[in-house]
Amino acid sequence: MNDILSLSATELGRRIKAGDISPVDAVDACLARIEATEPKLNAYVRVLADEARAAAKQAEKEIAAGQWKGPMHGVPVALKDLYDLAHVPTTASSRVRENWTPNADSAAAERLKAAGAIVLGKTHTHEFAYGIVTPTTRNPWDTERTPGGSSGGSGATVASSGAFMAMGSDTGGSIRIPAGLCGTVGLKPTFGRVSRAGITSLSWGLDHAGPLTRTVEDAATCLQVLAGHDPRDPGSGDEPVPDYSAGLHDGIKGLRVGVPTNYFFDQLDPEVEAAVRQAYEQLQALGAELVDVALPMPEQIVAVEFAILLPEASDYHRQMLRDSAHLYNDDVRVMLEAGEFVPATTYIRAQRVRNLLQQEFRKLYDKVDVIVAPTIAATAVTAGTESITWPDGSEEPLISAYTRFALPGNVTGLPALSVPCGFSSEGLPVGFQAIGRPFDEATILRLGAAYESATEWHQRRPDI
Amino acid sequence: MSRPPLDDARLTTLSESVGLDLSPERRAVLMPALDGLLQQFDVLYDVEVDETAPLHSFDARWGDNK
Numbered sequence: 256m257n258d259i260l261s262l263s264a265t266e267l268g269r270r271i272k273a274g275d276i277s278p279v280d281a282v283d284a285c286l287a288r289i290e291a292t293e294p295k296l297n298a299y300v301r302v303l304a305d306e307a308r309a310a311a312k313q314a315e316k317e318i319a320a321g322q323w324k325g326p327m328h329g330v331p332v333a334l335k336d337l338y339d340l341a342h343v344p345t346t347a348s349s350r351v352r353e354n355w356t357p358n359a360d361s362a363a364a365e366r367l368k369a370a371g372a373i374v375l376g377k378t379h380t381h382e383f384a385y386g387i388v389t390p391t392t393r394n395p396w397d398t399e400r401t402p403g404g405s406s407g408g409s410g411a412t413v414a415s416s417g418a419f420m421a422m423g424s425d426t427g428g429s430i431r432i433p434a435g436l437c438g439t440v441g442l443k444p445t446f447g448r449v450s451r452a453g454i455t456s457l458s459w460g461l462d463h464a465g466p467l468t469r470t471v472e473d474a475a476t477c478l479q480v481l482a483g484h485d486p487r488d489p490g491s492g493d494e495p496v497p498d499y500s501a502g503l504h505d506g507i508k509g510l511r512v513g514v515p516t517n518y519f520f521d522q523l524d525p526e527v528e529a530a531v532r533q534a535y536e537q538l539q540a541l542g543a544e545l546v547d548v549a550l551p552m553p554e555q556i557v558a559v560e561f562a563i564l565l566p567e568a569s570d571y572h573r574q575m576l577r578d579s580a581h582l583y584n585d586d587v588r589v590m591l592e593a594g595e596f597v598p599a600t601t602y603i604r605a606q607r608v609r610n611l612l613q614q615e616f617r618k619l620y621d622k623v624d625v626i627v628a629p630t631i632a633a634t635a636v637t638a639g640t641e642s643i644t645w646p647d648g649s650e651e652p653l654i655s656a657y658t659r660f661a662l663p664g665n666v667t668g669l670p671a672l673s674v675p676c677g678f679s680s681e682g683l684p685v686g687f688q689a690i691g692r693p694f695d696e697a698t699i700l701r702l703g704a705a706y707e708s709a710t711e712w713h714q715r716r717p718d719i
Numbered sequence: 720m721s722r723p724p725l726d727d728a729r730l731t732t733l734s735e736s737v738g739l740d741l742s743p744e745r746r747a748v749l750m751p752a753l754d755g756l757l758q759q760f761d762v763l764y765d766v767e768v769d770e771t772a773p774l775h776s777f778d779a780r781w782g783d784n785k
Contacts, residue, residue, distance in 0.1 A: 460775070558762045565756065577739070585748070592745065593753045595737045597760070604763045606773030611766060613774065 256416060257284040261716075264330050264419035264473040271318065271329040278318070278329030278373060281419075282311040285331045285375055289417040292719055295398045297391055298411040300336045300346055302376040307331065310373045317371070326476050328371030333413075333421035335406050336377040337384055339453040340364050347455045348391060348408075349382045350582040351575050361453025362485050363422055363464055370480040375418050378408025384424055384457045385568060385587045387432055387657045393638065394437060395717040396683055400635040403436035403657065405429035409467045410437035414684075415719055420468045420477055426457045427560055428631075428661025430465050431673040431688055435630035438675045438684030438715065440703065441467045442474040445694045446668030447492030449478070450485030458567040459490065460606075461560065461665045470713055471674060471703035475499040478696060494694045502697060507705045508542030510698070513623035518550040519660055522645055523632035530677030530685040531629045534706065538627065541705050546623050550663065551615030555608050557655075560662045562597060562605035569594030609666055616667045625702055626690045630673040632656050634683035664690055672699040675712040684712075722761065725754045 259267065259281050270276040286304050293299060314329040339345050339357035341364075346353050360368065368374065379391045381404035389407025394400040395415035402411040406423030410433025413421050423430035425443040434441025442465045449464040456462055466477040479500070484493040514535055520528060539545055550556075569576070572591050580588060619626070633643055633656055643656045664671035670691045677685040689699040707713055730750060734741045741749065 552766070554762050555766060558760050561756060562760050562763060589748050589752050592739065592741070592749050593756055595739055596733045596753055597757075601757075601760050601763065603773050604768070605760070606775055607768045607771045608763050608766050610771050610774045611768065 256288065259284045260288055260416040263470045264468060265326060265470070265476045267419055268326040268328065268330050268476070272323055274318070278311040278314040279308065281329060282307045282331050282373055282375070285418055288415070289375070289412070292395070292415050292417060295719060296393050296395060296411045296415060298378055298408040298415070298417060299333070300348060300377045300379055300408070301343065303343065303374060307373050307375050314371055314373060324369070324371035325480070327367065327480055330372050330419050331375045332367055332372045333375050333378050333409060333418040334364060335380050335409050335421065335423050337380055337424055337455040338364055338377075338422055340374060340377065343377065345377070345455060347383045348380045351579050357453070359453065362450035362487065363481055364453070366480050372480070378406070378412055378421055380408065381405035382584050382587045383455065383572070384426060384429055385590055387428065387654055388638070389433070390638065394635045395719045396438065397635065397681075398719070399637050400683070401436065401638050403433035403631075403635065406433050406467060410434055410439055413437070413439045413467045413469060415717060420466050420473055423465060423467050424454060424457070425463045425465060425661070425665065426461045426564060427658045427665055430463070430467060431630050431661050431664070431671060431686075432657050434467050434673040435686035436635040436684065438686070438712070438717075439467050439469060440471055440474050440675070440713065441465070441673040442478060442696070443664055443671045444478060444482065444696055445492070445670045447490050448494070448670070448694060448696065449481045450483070450488040450491050452485055452487035456571050458564045460563050460567060463665070471672070471700055471707050472503065474672065474703070475503055475700045492694065497697055499697055499700060503701055503704050504708070505701060506542060507538065507702050510543045510625065510702065511546050511623045512538055512543045512702070513548035513619065513626035514545050515626065515628050516547050516549050518553040519628040522649070522651070523629060524634060524679070525646065526679045527629050527631070527633060527685050531687045534676040534687050535627065537706060537709055538702070541709060543702075548619055548623055548626060551619065552608075552612050555612065556662050556666055557659065559605045559609050559612060559666045562601050563609070565590065565594035566597045566602050613667055616669065620692050624691070625698055627687055627702070628690070629660055630686040630688040631660055634679045634681070634685060660688070664688070669693060670696045670699055672703050674703045674706055676706070676710070677712060678715070722758060725750055725757070
């Protein structure tokens with residue numbers, strides 16, 4: 256594999272700025288890697304090789320002329336195929352949308368391009384982001400297995416060094432699940448931190464946009480580019496954007512880390528639990544104070560998520576479902592049909608209970624600065640698996656097993672960062688997530704950076 | 720809260736009310752899924768919400784003020 260591909264996005268950006276590496280070479284290395292891995296992974300809906308090469312040549316000229324745009328100038332990236340890119344189809348990995356081409360960039364694409372990043376292509380999603388396995392795509396750690404979803408293509412290409420970062424979206428874990436299963440970092444920022452303008456919606460009340468990256472520092476670098484108010488997104492917040500690199504490496508001495516005593520450890524793969532318990536020990540060794548916390552209202556979290564998600568998704572798809580129902584995959588079609596029949600009062604009740612949940616979580620953060628928990632209850636399953644059998648013999652649908660731990664972050668809108676923290680005995684990645692206060696991405700990034708500096712999990716690469 | 724299982728007659732009423740045609744094959748797939756989801760939502764009514772308002776993203780400010 257080309258040496259350039261072993262760098263983080265941030266380090267590549269530094270070397271490009273210094274003139275040690277040309278953006279053209281970085282793009283060529285990625286394109287060669289994509290060409291070599293796509294027959295096994297199928298991470299991309301579309302690779303924009305000519306456009307990327309032209310943008311790289313332009314970046315090279317700009318930097319040589321002293322027009323450096325910032326740490327992502329010349330860095331090759333990918334976009335989940337929910338993100339609009341002007342004059343390139345946004346298919347949402349669906350036959351329903353295969354001929355739809357936007358005229359303008361999504362806010363995220365606009366910001367990344369303005370920062371000088373180079374878009375390599377559009378990655379596969381579970382159809383319309385409504386699912387957690389991305390059936391088109393495979394996991395680079397074991398190509399018989401799922402990369403997770405819905406941002407599965409982004410997880411697969413970042414993990415396999417096809418791109419230095421890739422955008423995902425997270426309505427019920429869809430950034431953190433593929434990050435956890437593919438062994439990358441995944442950042443779901445606070446609801447409202449990153450604009451969703453120009454991203455195909457799944458649920459306006461739960462959708463979050465964010466990056467999948469190889470390192471925590473890369474996530475900070477990307478967030479710096481992506482964060483900020485955008486009046487085109489009604490959910491966008493106008494909180495000030497801090498400098499995410501400042502204090503990133505200051506350590507976590509004295510940081511109060513919440514260790515959940517319920518919900519997150521009720522039912523999960525013992526190997527996942529062991530890896531996360533070891534991560535707590537590592538965080539403590541780094542100076543964190545571990546504090547036991549009980550998650551409030553655990554019985555309501557899943558119901559709030561789905562009572563909001565279902566009707567919002569079904570309303571977005573209402574006409575398409577009537578015009579083109581046969582073009583949807585079965586798993587998505589049945590959820591869209593079901594969402595038509597959720598009573599308005601149930602939807603409103605979920606929004607009221609969500610308010611209570613938010614208030615209860617706020618109290619929790621009087622005792623802690625961050626909560627650390629497993630990202631997912633299990634590792635990557637073989638493609639096509641629909642349920643998980645736990646050691647006690649009980650069976651759980653895969654969608655529940657994979658989303659359960661992610662949902663607190665979606666219904667509360669709190670920022671959550673998934674960080675690699677080990678491997679199973681089968682060589683499959685495990686991650687933990689750090690969940691912070693609203694708009695306090697800086698603290699979860701600082702925790703992630705401290706953990707990463709003391710471990711080597713993020714440096715492992717799949718042999719593909 | 721007890722909820723009678725969804726049956727074909729109720730699903731017909733529901734689908735007609737939203738203008739969604741469902742073939743017998745679609746009904747067979749949808750009925751158990753919908754039943755399970757609606758039952759899952761029952762826990763929302765186990766919570767005392769008092770005067771709690773719903774959360775939503777509506778913002779009454781106009782244009783430039785947003």
